[in-house]
Amino acid sequence: MGGVNEIPQGTLEQQTFFEAVGGEPTFRRLVRRFYEGVAEDPILRPMYPEEDLGPAEDRLRLFLMQYWGGPRTYSENRGHPRLRMRHAPFRVDQAAHDAWLLHMRAAIDELGLEPDLERQLWDYLVYAAASMVNTAG
Template identity: 80%
Template sequence: MNEIRRGSLEEQTFYEQVGGEETFRRLVHRFYQGVAGDPELRAMYPEEDLGPAEERFALFLIQYWGGPRTYSEERGHPRLRMRHAPFQVDRAAHDAWLRHMRDAVDELELSPDHERQLWDYLVYAAASMVNTPG
C-alpha cells in the first residue's frame, strides 16, 4: 500500500514548500532594499526606519501562505485596502512596487511553479491596492 507520510509535499503549505519563514523574510528584505532607494514608494512609508513596515509585510505574507498567524494575532484582520487608503497608489506606484518585488522574487530562485504562484498573487495584490487614477 502506498501511504502518504505526514508532512509530505501534498500536505505541506506553500509556506513550507518554499522554505518557510526564512524565504519570506529574504523576499521582503530584498523588496524593502529597493523601496528604500525609490523616492516615489519611499514617500508612502512615514516611518523613518523601514524596519517596522518590513516586519509587518513579512508577517502578513508568512500568514497568507500558510505559516504562523502572528500577523492577525498582533494586528487583527489584514484589511489591506483600508490600511493603504491614506496613500495615493496610482499606476506608477503599482509598477514601481512590482519592479522591486520582481527583483526580490527572482533572487529567491524558486521552482518555476512556486515562482509563478507567488508572482500571480503579487500581481493581483498590487492591482488591488491601486486607489488613484493615473
C-alpha cells in the same frame, strides 16, 4: 477494498506553500530585498512615514508568511489584514503599482524558487498590487 498501490487516506502530510519555499528565512530574504528597493524609490519611499523601514518590513513579512500558511502572528498582533483600508491613506496609482512590482520582481528573482512556486507567488503579488490601486493615473 483498495488496490495494492493505494495510500490510506490521511497518511500524506500536506505541505503548505510557506513550507515548500523554505519557511520564514525565504520570506525574510524576499521582504528584505524588496524594501532595499523601496528605500531608494522616489515614488514608494514617501509612502512610509517611519524613518526606518523596519516596521513596514516586519508587517509585510508577517502578513505574507501568514497568507501562505505560516504562523498567524500578523493577525494576532494586528487583527484582520484589511489591506485596502490600510493603504487608503496613500495615493496608490499606476506608477506606484508598477514600482512596487518592479522591486518585488527583483526580490523574487533572487530567491531561486522552483518555477511553479515562483509563478504562484508572483501571480498573487500581481493580483494584490492591482487591488491596492486607489487613484487614477
